[in-house]
Amino acid sequence: MSEILLHYKQVEPATWIYLSSLLTIALYFKFNRFWSIRNLDLLGLIVLAPGMLLATRGVGFYEYLGYVWLFSVGGLFMLRLCLDFTMVRRPLLEPNLSVGGLTFLGCSLFLFLMANVATARVHANDLAGVAMAEQMQGGEKVQNGEAGAPKHGPGYPILFWLVHEPAKRIVADDQDASQPTQRQQSAVQHLTARLVAILAHFFVVSGMVLIGYFHFDNIRMGIAAATLYLLLPYTAHLTGRVDHVLPAALLVWAALAYRQPMIAGLLIGLAAGFNYYPIFLLPLWLSFYWQRGLVRFLSGVLVMLISLVGILALMSADLSMFFENVRQMFGIWLPRTDDVTGLWRPEYSIYRLPVLAVFVVLSLSLAIWPAQKNFGTLLSGSAAIMLATQFWVAQEGGLYMGWYLPLLVLTIFRPNLEDRVALSVLSAGWFRGRKRSGPTMQAA
Numbered sequence: 001m002s003e004i005l006l007h008y009k010q011v012e013p014a015t016w017i018y019l020s021s022l023l024t025i026a027l028y029f030k031f032n033r034f035w036s037i038r039n040l041d042l043l044g045l046i047v048l049a050p051g052m053l054l055a056t057r058g059v060g061f062y063e064y065l066g067y068v069w070l071f072s073v074g075g076l077f078m079l080r081l082c083l084d085f086t087m088v089r090r091p092l093l094e095p096n097l098s099v100g101g102l103t104f105l106g107c108s109l110f111l112f113l114m115a116n117v118a119t120a121r122v123h124a125n126d127l128a129g130v131a132m133a134e135q136m137q138g139g140e141k142v143q144n145g146e147a148g149a150p151k152h153g154p155g156y157p158i159l160f161w162l163v164h165e166p167a168k169r170i171v172a173d174d175q176d177a178s179q180p181t182q183r184q185q186s187a188v189q190h191l192t193a194r195l196v197a198i199l200a201h202f203f204v205v206s207g208m209v210l211i212g213y214f215h216f217d218n219i220r221m222g223i224a225a226a227t228l229y230l231l232l233p234y235t236a237h238l239t240g241r242v243d244h245v246l247p248a249a250l251l252v253w254a255a256l257a258y259r260q261p262m263i264a265g266l267l268i269g270l271a272a273g274f275n276y277y278p279i280f281l282l283p284l285w286l287s288f289y290w291q292r293g294l295v296r297f298l299s300g301v302l303v304m305l306i307s308l309v310g311i312l313a314l315m316s317a318d319l320s321m322f323f324e325n326v327r328q329m330f331g332i333w334l335p336r337t338d339d340v341t342g343l344w345r346p347e348y349s350i351y352r353l354p355v356l357a358v359f360v361v362l363s364l365s366l367a368i369w370p371a372q373k374n375f376g377t378l379l380s381g382s383a384a385i386m387l388a389t390q391f392w393v394a395q396e397g398g399l400y401m402g403w404y405l406p407l408l409v410l411t412i413f414r415p416n417l418e419d420r421v422a423l424s425v426l427s428a429g430w431f432r433g434r435k436r437s438g439p440t441m442q443a444a
Contacts, residue, residue, distance in 0.1 A: 010116050013057070017049045017233045024231055027095050027102075028224070038093045041080070041412045048073050048401065049233040055342070055399055056237065067343040070398035071391065078387055081411065084380035085370050090416045095224040102223045109230040110205060117197050117240045126193040126242045132157035133164050133192070135315075152243070153329035154311045155273030159246060160196055167192040193242060200245040204406050205230065207252035214256070215375060216415055225413040234401045244402035247271050247278060251386070252406050255379060259425050261293035265300020272301075273308040276331040277389045277403070280359075283367035284381045290373075292422045340394045349394075356392045363388075375420035376411075383407035 011019070024046060030036050051073060054066025095102060129152070171187045205226045212222015229235060238244055254267035268285060271278040282301070289297045309326060316322035327333060335356055340349045366381045373381075386404035390397050 008115055008119060010119065011236070013053055013233065013237045016236050017053065020231045020233050020236065021046045021049070024228065027097055027105075027231075028228060029096075030093050033093070036093065037080075037087065038412065044073060044077060044080075045228075045232060045409075052234055052237065052399065052401070055396075064343070064345075067398050070401075071343055074387055074390055074398065077408065078384060081380045081384035081387065081408070084411055085377045088416060088418070090414070092218075092415065094220060095227075099220050099223060102220070102227050106205070106223060106227040106230060109227065110201070113201065113230060113236060113239050114198050116236065117194050117201075120240045122190050122193045123241055123243075126197070126240070127189055129156050129160045129242065130164065130189040130192045133160035134189075152275055153273040154308045154315060154325075155270050156243075156246075156275070157315075158308075158311065159274070160192055160242075163195045163199065164188070164192050167195055194240065197240045197242050197245060200242060200249045201235075201239070203249040204245060204252050207249065207256050208406060208410060211252070211256050211410060212413070215258075215417075215420070216413070218415065221413045221415070225409045228413075229406055229409050232405065234405065238399070238402070241402070243275070244400055247274055247386075248402045248404075248406050250274065251278065251281075251382065251403075252410075255375075255382065255407065255410070258288075258375060258378060261289055261296035261426065262300040265297040265302075266304045267300075269301040269304025269308070273305065273329065276329060277386070277393075279330070280363040280385055280389070281382055283364050284373075284378065284385065287367040288373040288378050289422055289426075292428065293426045335392075336394045342393075342395065342397045342399070344392075344394060344397060352392050352394075359388050359392055373421065374417050375425075376414055376417035379407055379414060380411045383411055 024042055028042055029039055033039070048070065051066045051069030054062050055070060056066070058064075058066050097105070135157075168188050171184055171191060208226040208229060209219065209222040212225060213219040216222060250267050250271035254264045254271070257263040257267065264285070268278060268281060285297065286294065308329070312325045312329065313322055316325055335352055336349070338346055338349070340346060340352075344352050363385055366385065370377060383404045386407065389403065390400060393400060
C-alpha cells in the first residue's frame with residue numbers, strides 16, 4: 001500500500017508528539033490569557049501523549065509507568081469535567097487562525113491520518129470483527145468471545161457487515177481471478193477494517209463540526225474542535241483501532257441528535273450494543289430528558305437493544321450460547337481478577353472493586369447532580385463517564401482515550417449553554433407542534 005502512495009512513510013509517534021504539540025500551542029494557546037482554563041486544558045491534552053507512548057511502546061517498568069501517567073492525567077481531567085457546569089463565564093476564545101486556514105489544516109490532517117490507516121497493520125481485534133461479520137453474512141452461527149475474537153456485543157460485527165460487501169466488490173474488481181481465494185479473503189478483511197476506521201473518523205470529525213454549527217451557533221468553534229481532535233498524538237498513533245473510534249463516532253452523533261430523542265436513544269443503544277460501557281450513560285441522559293423527551297429517548301434505546309438481542313439469537317448456535325452472548329453484551333459477570341493488563345496487574349486487580357463501586361456511584365450521581373441539566377452538562381457528563389470507565393477496564397485501561405476525547409474537546413470549546421434544556425429545545429410530543437393535554441404528557 002505504501003508503494004501506491006508514493007512510498008509514504010508514517011511519522012514516528014515521538015516525532016509527531018513534538019510537532020503536534022507545537023502546532024496545538026501555536027493554534028489554540030491564548031498568550032494574552034496565560035492562566036485561562038483553555039490553556040490548562042490544552043496542556044493537559046499535550047501531557048497525555050508521553051503516557052500513551054510509554055504504555056504502547058514501553059517494556060516492563062516503563063510500560064507500567066505509562067499507565068500510571070495516563071491514570072494521573074485522567075484523574076485531573078475527571079475533576080475538571082465534574083466541575084465544568086460551575087464555569088458559567090465562558091469567554092469566546094477563538095483559535096489563532098482563520099476559518100479557511102483551520103478548514104484547510106483539518107482536511108489535510110484527515111487525509112494524512114487516513115493514509116496512516118491505509119498503510120498500517122490492522123489490529124487483531126478488528127480482523128476478528130470482520131470475521132464475525134462474514135459469519136453473519138454467510139448465515140453461520142457466531143460464537144462471540146471464541147478464541148481470537150473480541151468479547152463485543154452484536155453492534156460490533158454489524159457495523160463491519162455494512163462495509164463488508166462494498167469491500168468485497170472493490171477487491172473483486174482489483175484482484176486477478178487466478179489469485180488464491182484465501183489471499184482474496186484476507187484482502188477483503190483488511191480492506192473492510194480500514195474502511196470502517198476511515199468512516200468512523202469521518203463521522204467523528206463531521207459530527208464535531210456540525211455540533212459547532214447547530215448547537216454552539218459558531219461553526220468556527222466546531223471546526224477548531226475537530227482540527228484539535230485530529231492534531232492529538234493519540235489520534236495519529238492509534239488511528240486504525242476501530243474498537244477505539246467507533247464508540248466515539250456513535251456518541252458524538254448521539255450528542256448531535258440530542259434534539260431528536262428517538263434518534264439519540266437509538267445511537268446510545270447501538271453504542272451500548274457495540275461494547276457495554278456506554279450503558280452507564282443512561283442515568284445522565286434519562287435525567288436530561290426527564291421533563292420532556294423521556295419516552296422517546298427510552299423507546300429508541302429499547303428498540304435498538306431489543307433488536308440487537310434478536311440478532312444475538314440468530315448468531316447463537318444454541319440456547320446456552322445465546323445466554324452467554326447476552327451476558328457478554330451487557331457485561332453481566334463478576335469483575336475479572338485474572339487476564340488483566342495495564343495498570344491492573346493480577347496482584348493489584350482486587351483494588352478494581354472499590355474503583356468500580358465509585359464509578360457506579362458517579363454514574364448514578366450525575367443523574368441528580370446538577371439538578372438542572374442542559375446540553376453543556378450532557379457533553380461534560382458523558383465525557384466524564386466515558387473517561388471514568390478507563391479506571392476499571394480490565395485490559396489496556398487508560399488507552400481507550402477515543403471513547404471520551406471528542407466529547408472532552410467539545411466541552412473545552414463549548415460556549416455557555418444554560419438555555420439548552422429539554423423543555424426549551426424539544427417539541428412537546430412525538431410530532432412537532434403537538435399540544436400537551438396535561439402535565440402527564442411532559443415526558444413524551
